[in-house]
Amino acid sequence: MLTLKYITENTDEVIARLAKKRFDGAAIIAQVIELDVLRKATQTKLDNSLAEMNNLSKEIGLFFKQGKQAEAAAAKENTIVLKDNIKIFDDKLSEIEQKLNELLVLIPNLPHASVPEGKHAEDNLVERSGGEIPALFEDAVPHWDLAKKYDLIDFELGVKISGAGFPVYKGKGARLQRALINFFLDNAREAGYLEIQPPYVVNAASGYGTGQLPDKEGQMYHCTIDDLYLIPTAEVPVTNIYRDVILDEKDLPIKNTAYSACFRREAGSYGKDVRGLNRLHQFDKVEIVQIQHPDKSYETLDQMVIYVQTLVEKLELPWRILRLCGGDMGFTSALTFDFEVYSAAQERWLEVSSVSNFENYQANRLKCRFKGADKKTQLCHTLNGSALALPRIVAALLENNQTPEGIRIPKALIPYTGFEMID
RNA sequence: GGAGAGGUGCUCGAGUGGUUGAAGAGGUACGCCUGGAAAGCGUAUAUACGGUGUGGAAUCGUAUCGAGAGUUCGAAUCUCUUCCUCUCCGCCA
Incomplete structure (x- = not known):
């Protein structure tokens, strides 16, 4: 499949070249780009939540080591919402990536410049x-x-x-x-x-x-x-x-x-x-x-x-x-x-x-x-x-x-x- | 097909819940040393995505210990599913 990077950086060129293969890529590529933006945003959110979770976990570990049971329990409370968010972002990211892949697989390779025009x-x-x-x-x-x-x-x-x-x-x-x-x-x-x-x-x-x-x-x-x-x-x-x-x-x-x-x-x-x-x-x-x-x-x-x-x-x-x-x-x-x-x-x-x-x-x-x-x-x-x-x-x-x-x-x-x- | 064991980085090999992307060794690369080489010493040695950013420098975050799901605040480490490898038995070219 074409690389996402190439599609996003050379969108117009890709659409024009696909036309030679008698493939109308405008709609599908627009979708790909839209999904890619969403993908990046979602991953950033997910990564931030995961980072926060990792920090909290380390803290909780430290509290236990120091015998601070109350503090540990309090910190645990904070993970509940975070955990829900992670699950939501993670599911969403998987869904986006799957859709993106399904679309990318539908796009044929770009013809070389020397490929002659023609239908049959x-x-x-x-x-x-x-x-x-x-x-x-x-x-x-x-x-x-x-x-x-x-x-x-x-x-x-x-x-x-x-x-x-x-x-x-x-x-x-x-x-x-x-x-x-x-x-x-x-x-x-x-x-x-x-x-x-x-x-x-x-x-x-x-x-x-x-x-x-x-x-x-x-x-x-x-x-x-x-x-x-x-x-x-x-x-x-x-x-x-x-x-x-x-x-x-x-x-x-x-x-x-x-x-x-x-x-x-x-x-x-x-x-x-x-x-x-x-x-x-x-x-x-x-x-x-x-x-x-x-x-x-x-x-x-x-x-x-x-x-x-x-x-x-x-x-x-x-x-x-x-x-x-x-x-x-x-x-x-x-x-x-x-x-x-x-x-x-x-x-x-x-x-x-x-x-x-x-x-x-x-x-x-x-x-x-x-x-x-x-x-x-x-x-x-x-x-x-x-x-x-x-x-x-x-x-x-x-x-x-x-x-x-x-x-x-x-x-x-x-x-x-x-x-x-x-x- | 039946019974058992196991799958960790380029390779070997530790690691049974808490800074472990992962000890140690080997290999490889670069540097020092040498007239040159070896030995020795030092340093480095995964991939992907994302953030900031520049001349595609750099830096931070996240994920990855066969694959997938689960338990947990936290898993290479526990549970389940699955794939694969090895040993023994059976069967067969």
């Missing part, structure tokens, strides 16, 4: 692109047909076992998955990321820390018996490693990578673009996460984008990078670049990665701070990106590399798959 995905800017869109032979088919033809992925079997959106990978299909995961993890390690194996279920505090809760409550699978959530991305457990942590400035940037299965309910997105691997309830992804000094986070964002670019290039896929517009960006992000690869048989671009700088928005919730040489603690900046999400990469790989003789595996991947063709 069509307004995103193509930053740059590369690779070649292949010319397919006449009988080329989409990946779901290829998956069937070569017995790589069984969607119907997944329906039987679990439901729609839970495919079963088989044979070279399964091996291709494993190869991609290892390929991505090895590349990340070589780029300086520490490999992490996180839990796949998290508690509510973690969901809250990275912003999935309460905003996207319905998008996560929830195990109600234990009140745990299946992770929608490794970002959640990995970033929460640094919840309530004060890092040493020397340790920045923190670079972590993790493979995980990802679980998403995708409520409300049935019907469109869900064919084959395009949208699943369970999928595999390798994530990269960085925690960085505020002065360096945009430099880091660029490096992460370039890193992801090297991956799609090694996989010989036609790619493009989009700078997301204000209306299409995520709630918690300040600047996001999406990666898309072209899926030649479907003849459409598929999103395979999203790389974002959250600035201190997540860190403020997480209480992830660092302390530098000046002994001051301040919030870190957090960044993350997919590197990469598997299903759509697989879709594009299958479709783009199909030949009448079989499906060609890109050179960089062959050491990982152990085979050159799917036939």
Whole structure:
């Protein structure tokens, strides 16, 4: 969430910038500021009462020590009213703080100055692109047909076992998955990321820390018996490693990578673009996460984008990078670049990665701070990106590399798959 | 799942109702000492919010001894709830 301090000190600027995200913040921010004034006044009253109480208690203790029972009893009388006041102020303060928090959580992150204006995905800017869109032979088919033809992925079997959106990978299909995961993890390690194996279920505090809760409550699978959530991305457990942590400035940037299965309910997105691997309830992804000094986070964002670019290039896929517009960006992000690869048989671009700088928005919730040489603690900046999400990469790989003789595996991947063709 | 023990600051570790934000030790930082280093000596070493205030100096107040609630004039210390850790038993990959 945004820091209270920033909102109160830059009110007009905040409202203006939120407009780019198509968020009308005027009313809610007015409420926040009003509550903040009330909060300060209430805390001052509470603190004064508590201080008085502490003094009285010390006095009473002294009276008892000196055997002055009468004086002690008299002083006790004075605490009665004070005690009532403390209770009133304390309750009021808690109530104000809770309300304030409820409001702050509703305000999205501020978009970076470079975020383009716009409402929809069509307004995103193509930053740059590369690779070649292949010319397919006449009988080329989409990946779901290829998956069937070569017995790589069984969607119907997944329906039987679990439901729609839970495919079963088989044979070279399964091996291709494993190869991609290892390929991505090895590349990340070589780029300086520490490999992490996180839990796949998290508690509510973690969901809250990275912003999935309460905003996207319905998008996560929830195990109600234990009140745990299946992770929608490794970002959640990995970033929460640094919840309530004060890092040493020397340790920045923190670079972590993790493979995980990802679980998403995708409520409300049935019907469109869900064919084959395009949208699943369970999928595999390798994530990269960085925690960085505020002065360096945009430099880091660029490096992460370039890193992801090297991956799609090694996989010989036609790619493009989009700078997301204000209306299409995520709630918690300040600047996001999406990666898309072209899926030649479907003849459409598929999103395979999203790389974002959250600035201190997540860190403020997480209480992830660092302390530098000046002994001051301040919030870190957090960044993350997919590197990469598997299903759509697989879709594009299958479709783009199909030949009448079989499906060609890109050179960089062959050491990982152990085979050159799917036939 | 059954029985017991415990959760204190960066770490270890005292502390069972009254200046305890918290002894002591270690670690770390700075200073002194030294040709340099070690040892030794000295000093410092949490976070959040609020008040006064300046160049984001400083200073005062409040809270925090796993978390939440309670008893009391007063709780790290007593009671309850809850989470977690450890030991033993059972069960299982």
